[in-house]
Amino acid sequence: MMPRTLLCLALSGASAPLLADTVWLKNGDRLTGTIRVFDGGKLMLETDYGGNIALDWKKVATLESDQQLLVKQDDITGERAKGLKPAEPGKVTLTNGEAPKTVELASIEQIMKPKPLVEDFSWKGNIDVGLDYKRAEKDTDDYDVDLKTKARHGRWRHTAEAEYNREKQDSEVTTDNWSTDYALDRFLDEHWFWQGRVGYQRDKIEDLERQRTIGTGPGYQFWDDELGAFSLAGLVNRTDYEYSNGEKDNFYQLTVKWDYNRYLVGKTVELFTSGEVGKPLGGVADYSLDAEAGLRYKVTDWASLNVKAEKDIVSGAEGNLDETRYSVGFGVGW
Structure with a gap:
């Protein structure tokens, strides 16, 4: 034997x-x-x-x-x-x-590797963490945590995102917000898909305290391979605003979402950007923008360093919002 x-x-x-x-x-x-x-x-x-x-x-x-x-x-x-x-x-x-x-x-x-229409389960994602401690004339503590993950099975794709931001100067909290978003895509062929999404944002500092969004619409996947992916989606959303003074607004808006990432230098550097821009179908606001862009440098197969810029705008509403954040941190991917 x-x-x-x-x-x-x-x-x-x-x-x-x-x-x-x-x-x-x-x-x-x-x-x-x-x-x-x-x-x-x-x-x-x-x-x-x-x-x-x-x-x-x-x-x-x-x-x-x-x-x-x-x-x-x-x-x-x-x-x-x-x-x-x-x-x-x-x-x-x-x-x-x-x-x-x-x-x-x-x-x-x-x-x-060629990537045909997926017929089995795949799961990938990133968690990025940015921390900034500054001790000077004004002490500043800044935290930024982002989670983005995608799961694909056959013609279905699930995308979930969550983000938390908090900044404190001396003893005063100047930024404190979090958001979640979930999208479900049904691919009609290798490129075209139909998306449904729900989202929620909570801000404890700004006048615009809460945003709720539900929407649906078509999308197009330009490519999705070993070197990255790029997709666009055009949605009709129903959005609800709640302000710190207790007033509320609700309206419909047309939104364009994008999601792009591209690996460079033999998959050691990743360029990424995602976000959405929307135009309300009414006089509640002029437009809204929620976007991010940045670079990741892979230290190992699973660990990376990242630098990122984020922009949130709600223009023309009662509680105008205009925030820009920059962060440098580390992350893990799978």
Whole structure:
């Protein structure tokens, strides 16, 4: 029994490298792992001996992979290859059954895993925390916590967001608010979806104390792949305002929401922005804006540093709101 077990272990160990992707460098070195993405002149190779390794594309001689990969030679078109086979230095062969194609490495702009309409469960998200303690003529404590997560199963996508902001100068609280938002998308095809959303905001300092929103409308997913995603949605919302003096307003408004993120420099830097701008269908307010933009730098696979700017505006309402926040902090992602 023992010899048979040892034989199975030996065979599985011998076959494991065959399943790994292989990258040959111009200096003669050979690295094995899993090709994650190529972008911005960096090829990300995930290894079990060194984590994610960013390889300079100019140093790569050729490569091999049994993965199905999308190889793009310009910003628009790409070829879905069933695998990659090594070729002469400076080239690689895209395998597609009976029609293999050999291309120059220098002509390739991106390599990524193709992402068709999802038919299984996927979950990703980020928690970003910003802390600022200042001890000077005025003591300042500033806290900023953001949570954003998405779950996808088949044609359904769930997006949940929560945020908390608090700032205190000396003994006086100058900012104290929190918000939550939930959106449910039903994809009609690979790009078009229909969204329903609910949101709530609470502010203990500003005149505009509470905002409640419920809305629905169509959206379009321009792309969603290894390097990021971009979507727009146009919604008709019902919004309720409550002010600190006890007065209330409710109205309908047209809203455009956006959600964009893009990885740069071999997925080590992420540019992101999201938010919405709305125009009320009445005289309650001129317009509203709730937006954020920033950068994340990945320190590890799950930890990152971030810098971010946020803007909240409600213009023309009884309780005008105009807040701008800047934060630097750390976060975790999955």
